[in-house]
Amino acid sequence: MAPAEIREAIIEILEDIAPDEDLSTLEDPKAFRDQLELDSMDFLDIVMELRKRYRVQVPEEDYGHLNSMASTVEYLTPKMEDIAV
Amino acid sequence: MYDTIIIGAGMSGLAAGIRLAHYDQKVCILERHYTIGGLNSFYRVGGRDYDVGLHAVTNFTEKGAKKGPLAKILRQLRFKWEEFSLSPQAGSRISFPGMDLKFDNDIELLRSEIASHFPDQVDGFRKLEALIGGYDQLDQESFEQSTREIMGTCITDPLLTDMLLCPLMWYGNAREHDMDWGQFSIMFESIYREGFARPFKGVRLILKNLVKRYRSLGGELKLRKGVKRIHVQDGHAQAVELDDGEIIVGKRVLSSAGRIETLRMCDDVSEVDTRQVGKLTFIESISILDRQPTDLGLDETIVFYNDSDKFHWERPQDDLCDMRTGVICSPNNYEYSDGQQLDDGVVRITSIAEFDRWNQLDESAYQVAKARWYDRAVESAVRFVPDFRSQVIATDMFTPKTIRRFTWHDNGAVYGAPDKKLDGTTHLDNVFLCGTDQGFVGIIGSIMSGISIANQHCLRD
Numbered sequence: 001m002a003p004a005e006i007r008e009a010i011i012e013i014l015e016d017i018a019p020d021e022d023l024s025t026l027e028d029p030k031a032f033r034d035q036l037e038l039d040s041m042d043f044l045d046i047v048m049e050l051r052k053r054y055r056v057q058v059p060e061e062d063y064g065h066l067n068s069m070a071s072t073v074e075y076l077t078p079k080m081e082d083i084a085v
Numbered sequence: 086m087y088d089t090i091i092i093g094a095g096m097s098g099l100a101a102g103i104r105l106a107h108y109d110q111k112v113c114i115l116e117r118h119y120t121i122g123g124l125n126s127f128y129r130v131g132g133r134d135y136d137v138g139l140h141a142v143t144n145f146t147e148k149g150a151k152k153g154p155l156a157k158i159l160r161q162l163r164f165k166w167e168e169f170s171l172s173p174q175a176g177s178r179i180s181f182p183g184m185d186l187k188f189d190n191d192i193e194l195l196r197s198e199i200a201s202h203f204p205d206q207v208d209g210f211r212k213l214e215a216l217i218g219g220y221d222q223l224d225q226e227s228f229e230q231s232t233r234e235i236m237g238t239c240i241t242d243p244l245l246t247d248m249l250l251c252p253l254m255w256y257g258n259a260r261e262h263d264m265d266w267g268q269f270s271i272m273f274e275s276i277y278r279e280g281f282a283r284p285f286k287g288v289r290l291i292l293k294n295l296v297k298r299y300r301s302l303g304g305e306l307k308l309r310k311g312v313k314r315i316h317v318q319d320g321h322a323q324a325v326e327l328d329d330g331e332i333i334v335g336k337r338v339l340s341s342a343g344r345i346e347t348l349r350m351c352d353d354v355s356e357v358d359t360r361q362v363g364k365l366t367f368i369e370s371i372s373i374l375d376r377q378p379t380d381l382g383l384d385e386t387i388v389f390y391n392d393s394d395k396f397h398w399e400r401p402q403d404d405l406c407d408m409r410t411g412v413i414c415s416p417n418n419y420e421y422s423d424g425q426q427l428d429d430g431v432v433r434i435t436s437i438a439e440f441d442r443w444n445q446l447d448e449s450a451y452q453v454a455k456a457r458w459y460d461r462a463v464e465s466a467v468r469f470v471p472d473f474r475s476q477v478i479a480t481d482m483f484t485p486k487t488i489r490r491f492t493w494h495d496n497g498a499v500y501g502a503p504d505k506k507l508d509g510t511t512h513l514d515n516v517f518l519c520g521t522d523q524g525f526v527g528i529i530g531s532i533m534s535g536i537s538i539a540n541q542h543c544l545r546d
């Protein structure tokens with residue numbers, strides 16, 4: 001998957017776990033927390049959905065990388081580049 | 086081999102099951118009863134549908150709300166707001182001698198009631214509100230602080246303190262006399278800040294949604310399969326043994342049966358401390374009317390009453406029940422969409438009861454006591470709402486013995502043990518507690534409990 005596709009995958013996950021959020025205005029460099037109503041349960045869900053859908057493991061010490069869309073995509077790119085779309 | 090074995094198909098067990106099955110675990114829920122729901126199940130008698138527990142679903146927030154426990158559980162379980170089909174209450178009241186406080190799903194009403202009846206307590210109430218946090222701001226230590234002590238620093242009129250405590254204790258306090266600050270905060274949020282709602286079809290709608298979802302995710306549910314023992318080796322549960330002797334093996338066990346009830350199943354535990362078990366239980370007296378309650382002027386959703394200035398939240402001292410306080414609920418008095426209305430008028434009255442005395446009665450004395458205490462409960466209640474007795478066409482009643490028989494909770498305790506185990510751990514490294522004894526009670530609370538303990542202990546491996 002290319003970065004643009006990883007971004008799309010994250011958007012799909014967010015649509016599922018936070019269906020009442022407007023994601024069209026999401027600014028990639030800004031923290032999710034400042035734009036969306038996400039709590040620690042929701043962050044766990046991002047990690048769990050990545051594991052369920054793409055078999056990607058995010059260890060707990062790396063959760064900080066999932067701070068914003070930009071940092072999430074950057075962190076996931078090497079982990080997901082071999083995954084076919 | 087299951088990833089997780091869940092004991093109990095009540096709200097908390099089903100919610101935990103959905104979380105785990107959604108993330109591809111092999112899950113099995115074992116339920117001793119022949120149906121789901123536990124403390125909040127439903128049944129049919131004399132051609133009518135009854136709910137066991139449901140007066141009100143607490144924590145009501147409108148569609149689209151992103152904050153609060155209801156929004157959180159809908160997200161976590163991937164339900165749409167519409168699927169719970171909640172209609173808001175018409176309005177409720179706290180009624181003490183010569184003093185009434187009305188409240189509804191907008192806390193402004195309660196604030197203005199306090200301003201007009203307790204003008205010198207307005208600042209104190211504001212101060213109290215500022216101290217209250219949510220589910221996630223609570224650790225074990227701050228959870229267990231005394232509510233009466235903290236309220237004492239804000240509110241100086243003991244009548245207002247007792248009036249505010251009355252509904253919150255009724256809907257979620259396992260402790261006699263005082264209340265854990267954490268529990269108080271959660272209930273304050275659930276009832277005064279968010280509020281009451283009900284699905285037109287009652288609790289069965291919520292339960293059916295939960296079980297349908299669980300099964301569609303591949304979760305297994307076995308009814309009439311009670312867990313008799315948990316086989317333990319070296320601080321680790323190996324398997325569970327069912328009442329019929331069948332052995333089921335799993336990596337971990339999540340139990341909603343209660344803390345002491347679960348410890349008793351563990352074969353490395355020879356004795357449990359039954360003093361830790363909850364003591365507060367209820368009778369529920371249900372009256373079916375030949376007309377809508379509003380036709381009699383009974384137009385509130387829930388009335389919490391107490392017949393003196395001092396509110397006594399304790400197990401009855403010398404009788405089967407205590408009639409000084411009670412809850413009167415009419416499931417008709419919700420703002421159902423499209424003008425729908427329940428066919429029958431219904432009035433449900435909850436009164437505090439004492440398990441041992443009910444349990445000791447022989448069968449004929451038990452039947453006599455049920456009839457007598459139904460009458461007394463209604464007699465007590467009509468001091469606070471219009472008298473509906475000549476309109477009653479059918480009645481049903483259940484007692485602590487009924488609750489115990491169908492949920493296996495010690496003493497038929499509705500809100501479990503007074504001391505909660507917020508982190509859900511036990512002495513075994515792969516046995517966890519959810520539901521009542523973990524600490525979050527009520528329909529929304531127990532669903533939340535199942536979700537958060539599943540997340541904390543059963544998902545990350």
Ligand SMILES: Cc1cc2nc3c(=O)[nH]c(=O)nc-3n(C[C@H](O)[C@H](O)[C@H](O)COP(=O)(O)OP(=O)(O)OC[C@H]3O[C@@H](n4cnc5c(N)ncnc54)[C@H](O)[C@@H]3O)c2cc1C
Nearest residue numbers: 093095096097117123124125138140141312520521527528
């Ligand atoms: C009369 C009454 C009125 C209520 N009114 C309201 C209300 O209006 N609003 C509200 O929000 N809440 C209300 N409640 C509270 C609410 O129903 C409970 O807090 C909630 O249902 C608890 O769910 P739980 O999953 O923690 O426990 P439970 O529902 O008790 O679930 C535990 C399950 O485990 C099963 N079990 C026990 N032992 C075993 C075993 N050894 N093997 C297998 N299975 C076992 C039981 O049968 C049960 O199904 C009311 C409760 C009662 C009794």
